[in-house]
Amino acid sequence: MSIPKFTYLAPKTLKEALIMRASHGSKSSIMAGGTDLLIKMGLRTLQPEFVIGLNSVPEIDYITLRPGGELAIGPMAKLSAVVEDAEVEKNFPALSEAASVTATVQIRNMGTLIGNICNASPSADNATPLMIYDTKVVIIRSDGERVVPIEEFFKGPGKSVLETGELVKEFLIPIPEKSTGSNYQKVSTRSKVDIAGICVSALLTLNNDGTVSKARIALGAVAPKPIRVVKAEKILTGKTPTKELFNDAAKIAREEASPISDMRASAEYRKAMVEVLTRRALDASLAAATKKKN
Numbered sequence: 137m138s139i140p141k142f143t144y145l146a147p148k149t150l151k152e153a154l155i156m157r158a159s160h161g162s163k164s165s166i167m168a169g170g171t172d173l174l175i176k177m178g179l180r181t182l183q184p185e186f187v188i189g190l191n192s193v194p195e196i197d198y199i200t201l202r203p204g205g206e207l208a209i210g211p212m213a214k215l216s217a218v219v220e221d222a223e224v225e226k227n228f229p230a231l232s233e234a235a236s237v238t239a240t241v242q243i244r245n246m247g248t249l250i251g252n253i254c255n256a257s258p259s260a261d262n263a264t265p266l267m268i269y270d271t272k273v274v275i276i277r278s279d280g281e282r283v284v285p286i287e288e289f290f291k292g293p294g295k296s297v298l299e300t301g302e303l304v305k306e307f308l309i310p311i312p313e314k315s316t317g318s319n320y321q322k323v324s325t326r327s328k329v330d331i332a333g334i335c336v337s338a339l340l341t342l343n344n345d346g347t348v349s350k351a352r353i354a355l356g357a358v359a360p361k362p363i364r365v366v367k368a369e370k371i372l373t374g375k376t377p378t379k380e381l382f383n384d385a386a387k388i389a390r391e392e393a394s395p396i397s398d399m400r401a402s403a404e405y406r407k408a409m410v411e412v413l414t415r416r417a418l419d420a421s422l423a424a425a426t427k428k429k430n
């Protein structure tokens with residue numbers, strides 16, 4: 137695959153990257169690891185004259201706990217670093233699992249978590265885990281910054297709220313309460329190196345009496361963008377978890393999904409599997425939350 141000619145720009149700060157972006161506008165693209173961008177350039181679906189590489193910006197490859205109790209993840213933090221990070225594994229197991237099944241080890245060593253989200257694919261492995269953990273996306277532009285909840289970040293296939301003069305500075309993920317369990321489920325056509333045909337993340341936090349104080353369910357690859365199933369979250373909250381309750385929540389998830397048929401799966405299969413995976417993710421989340429509570 138040949139890539140059309142382009143000029144590579146190597147800013148030394150994010151501010152400099154923003155100035156370059158402002159001056160070249162839609163003729164330019166931001167590049168982190170390049171594992172999505174360079175494929176699109178090879179396929180001619182994107183033909184930027186200028187590629188602004190974030191690789192030359194120091195100190196933006198970080199995963200760190202902030203004093204306020206949030207995990208901050210920078211724009212050059214690789215998927216492999218997410219997989220290996222002890223805080224992610226301890227507090228955000230669904231994200232740890234999703235990152236570990238994203239692509240191959242070679243791609244995880246180049247590709248970033250933030251690039252995976254900015255690409256705005258409805259099937260991005262890491263989108264639904266970040267949604268159940270209430271991730272905030274910090275977006276900067278030359279004259280300021282804004283913070284967007286991740287479920288509002290996606291607009292449709294390949295489309296996000298990012299405007300031309302903006303880039304993602306970091307993700308902020310609040311550490312969940314102690315009695316929280318979460319889980320990630322993925323089905324793909326091939327067992328390895330394949331994007332998700334269907335993916336589901338769930339999170340449950342339990343009160344002392346065993347009732348659900350917080351529930352999150354998010355679905356990927358079954359709608360034009362990753363979605364939260366707020367209706368199902370509502371029926372779980374305040375209740376004692378039972379098989380019947382999880383069945384009801386999983387049925388709602390199935391109803392909320394609006395998948396298409398493509399080479400990875402038929403719409404009917406996707407709908408059926410959303411129900412199955414939601415139930416599995418809830419069962420696993422409950423088991424993990426119960427273990428932590430006791």
Ligand SMILES: Cc1cc2nc3c(=O)[nH]c(=O)nc-3n(C[C@H](O)[C@H](O)[C@H](O)COP(=O)(O)OP(=O)(O)OC[C@H]3O[C@@H](n4cnc5c(N)ncnc54)[C@H](O)[C@@H]3O)c2cc1C
Nearest residue numbers: 166168169170171172173239247248251252254261303304
């Ligand atoms: C063979 C193969 C298999 C793959 N398998 C999977 C898979 O199983 N699951 C999956 O989810 N993905 C998969 N991918 C997709 C890809 O590897 C991931 O999406 C990766 O995380 C992208 O990160 P990156 O740093 O390489 O992004 P890049 O390619 O550098 O950027 C992706 C997009 O995000 C924009 N961008 C990047 N960083 C920023 C920023 N800070 N601010 C604003 N915009 C930004 C870029 O302009 C570009 O539009 C696969 C890719 C390949 C080639």
